[in-house]
Amino acid sequence: MSMESDSRATARIHLWSLSEDVLVEENGVQGQHVVITKWGETKIDATNRLVVESLRRMSLGPVSLANVLAHSDRDGVDGEHGSWASVRKVLDLLGGSVVRSLGLSDGESPLLSAVPVARNAALSLPEVRHQRGLRLSRFAAMRSHEGELLLESPLAQYDVLLHKPLAMQVVASLVGISSIAEVASALRAEPGVVADIVSYLVGTGVVLVGDHAETRRKPTFAEDQDPTLLRWSHHELLFHVRSRMGRYGGPSGAVFPHADRFPSPNLVKALRTGQRLPLYRPEIDTLAATDPSLTSVLENAQLCTELTDRALTSEQVGELLYRAARIRSVSSSAAGTDARYDVSDRPYLSSHGLYELELYVALHNCAGLPRGIYHYDPAGHALTMVNDSMAELDELLDGARVAARTTIWPPMLITMTARIARSSWMYGGIGYSLTLEHVGALQQTLCLVANAMGLAACAPAIDPGDVMDTALRLDIPAEVGVGEFIVG
Numbered sequence: 001m002s003m004e005s006d007s008r009a010t011a012r013i014h015l016w017s018l019s020e021d022v023l024v025e026e027n028g029v030q031g032q033h034v035v036i037t038k039w040g041e042t043k044i045d046a047t048n049r050l051v052v053e054s055l056r057r058m059s060l061g062p063v064s065l066a067n068v069l070a071h072s073d074r075d076g077v078d079g080e081h082g083s084w085a086s087v088r089k090v091l092d093l094l095g096g097s098v099v100r101s102l103g104l105s106d107g108e109s110p111l112l113s114a115v116p117v118a119r120n121a122a123l124s125l126p127e128v129r130h131q132r133g134l135r136l137s138r139f140a141a142m143r144s145h146e147g148e149l150l151l152e153s154p155l156a157q158y159d160v161l162l163h164k165p166l167a168m169q170v171v172a173s174l175v176g177i178s179s180i181a182e183v184a185s186a187l188r189a190e191p192g193v194v195a196d197i198v199s200y201l202v203g204t205g206v207v208l209v210g211d212h213a214e215t216r217r218k219p220t221f222a223e224d225q226d227p228t229l230l231r232w233s234h235h236e237l238l239f240h241v242r243s244r245m246g247r248y249g250g251p252s253g254a255v256f257p258h259a260d261r262f263p264s265p266n267l268v269k270a271l272r273t274g275q276r277l278p279l280y281r282p283e284i285d286t287l288a289a290t291d292p293s294l295t296s297v298l299e300n301a302q303l304c305t306e307l308t309d310r311a312l313t314s315e316q317v318g319e320l321l322y323r324a325a326r327i328r329s330v331s332s333s334a335a336g337t338d339a340r341y342d343v344s345d346r347p348y349l350s351s352h353g354l355y356e357l358e359l360y361v362a363l364h365n366c367a368g369l370p371r372g373i374y375h376y377d378p379a380g381h382a383l384t385m386v387n388d389s390m391a392e393l394d395e396l397l398d399g400a401r402v403a404a405r406t407t408i409w410p411p412m413l414i415t416m417t418a419r420i421a422r423s424s425w426m427y428g429g430i431g432y433s434l435t436l437e438h439v440g441a442l443q444q445t446l447c448l449v450a451n452a453m454g455l456a457a458c459a460p461a462i463d464p465g466d467v468m469d470t471a472l473r474l475d476i477p478a479e480v481g482v483g484e485f486i487v488g
Contacts, residue, residue: 011105014125015062016054019097019115024055037097037117044090054087055188062101062110100158102200104193106166110198112167114158114204121157125199126209130180130191133210133219134198136171139234140206142459155229156205170197174207177219243433244358264341265421267330269358269479272375281381287323297452302412304456307404307488309392312369312411316453317361318381323347323449325359325442327378346378348445350438356422357438358479360386360472365411373471392471399467403460404486410458413435415468416442416483439483440458446485458486 018024019037026046027034033044033052046052050069057063057185062472069084091098096119101110114123128134142155149168151160162168171185180198184191201207210219223229291297329345333353343353350357359376361383363369373393374383387393397409404410416439424431443459450457468474468481 001076009225010193012193012196012334013103013105014066015101015103015110016058016065016091017060017062017099017101018055018094019099020059021213022059022094022097024059027343034130035094035097037094039096042093048086050083051090052145055090058098060225062099062113064103072235072412092122095119100200102196109163110226111162111164111193113161113163114200114201114240115161115364117152118157123158123200125203125204128180128195128198128202128209130184130195132179132180132203133212134174134175134183135177135208135210135221136174137208137223139223139229139232139237141238142171142233151201151206152238153206154234158204160201160206166193167197170194171201171207174201177210177230180250221330239433243430248467264425265419267326267342267344267355267379267418268379269375271377272384272473273382275370275372276385277374277383279321279381279383280315281322282315282319291452294448297448301451302457303447304404304406304458304486304488307406307408307410307456307486309365309408310411310488311365311367312455312487317363317366317369317412318453320449320451320455321359321361322381324445325376325378327383330379344378347449349441351423351434352426354423354426355438356418356420356435357442357482358413358417358419360417361379362393362400362413362415362471363411364409364413368387375472386473387471392467395467396464396471399462399464400460400484403462403484404458406458410486410488412487414485414487415464415472415481416445416485417472417474417479418482419479421478435482443483443485446487450487456486456488458488460484 019036021038023036025034025036026032027043033046033055035042035044035055044051044055054065054068057068065084067085069087082234096116099113099115099122100123101113103110132218137153138156140151140246142149142151145161149162151162151171159467162171166187169187170189173186180191180195183189183198184194189192198207202209207223209219212219319411324347327344327346331344331345332340344355345353346355359378361374361376362403363371363374369383371390371393372385373387373389373396375386376383394409396413396415400410400413401408416440418432418435420431420435423435432481447457447459462484462486464481469476472481474480
């Protein structure tokens, strides 16, 4: 691939730069530089003056490497150490940190930039025939990012930043099937410029090139026939990719991304005002002596297929929540940083002791406890009424009944919510992904405890929508519903 487009009516320039988080430094070893990126460190031969100069200029912003090469030839940096091949070899090593941009010869900001989000990102710019059918990938999405439009796809190794209106208009023109010739005509734009924009969009994978067959009038696209991709929705695949560091450029892991701006959210949610019901507390020593063994529970644990109309007791409700979800102890942690925060110990697993989950209990048929919707206080082991509307309670129970494929309302429905700030404060981009893992851990613990107690248990797949948000009086999006559990 040449470094510059052919000279046409409007000259295009291919530009290269390093991601803003990249550092190029001398590493103290004679004849070596080190490039520090979010993916790791790469050692570079410092005797290659062209490579070092290229990286230096790229760290300052988008640059035409053809100009760097021309200046190096003029300055006498040639031969083995002055070749484009030696520069390209280093750029391939740094693929996950090399930004590619398309500019015009007017010297203004680029039309667009391809920003890598994968360690081994590699961009090849294809030449697309002007009559070929094109279309945006159904996985592609646009959003605002630092005052510009960002085009992303979970299948792509690059995000595409659209700097200029023309690039945005070309993307918008490809919502339906179109071609370079048709887009250029509709936008009254130079076909060569549109072709280069399309080349970047196709090269990054956010735009598809159709397969024209003589027997078909309309092009087909491989993505629409791929049996693997057909099983993924856009939002589920995007969520998966953006919650894994391997294909995401944002903060991830225990890096305290917001510790400098926000304190750690409270360990437990502030108690609601409303009727408060202290719950029964079982004797753990007695349970340890009389419970079936863990192996027995694991081997015989079942999820119910049908509930009976027999009521739960207040003791059973208290024992289940006490054994599965209470706070056993509280401590303070710093995790090697200056930012301190409270952690707790509870019976189910939660990364770093953050415990962002809240439990709401919808009671229908429990002897000794009135019908209603309650919030569970894991510190005080008590229920607080948050909603006494029988109509909203019935609506919640109806959804649970249908999801559990049972014919009667469950005696107790537990809804799990998440205070997202509690986990994202530490874990950034993977915070919500961890929350879903914690839901599974809590559901498993509830199931094992319920079975040990001789109760029926079910983890239904419910989509309660706005019903749950209003019934639980949630402050969206600070607190969101993430899971349910039925006990009978």
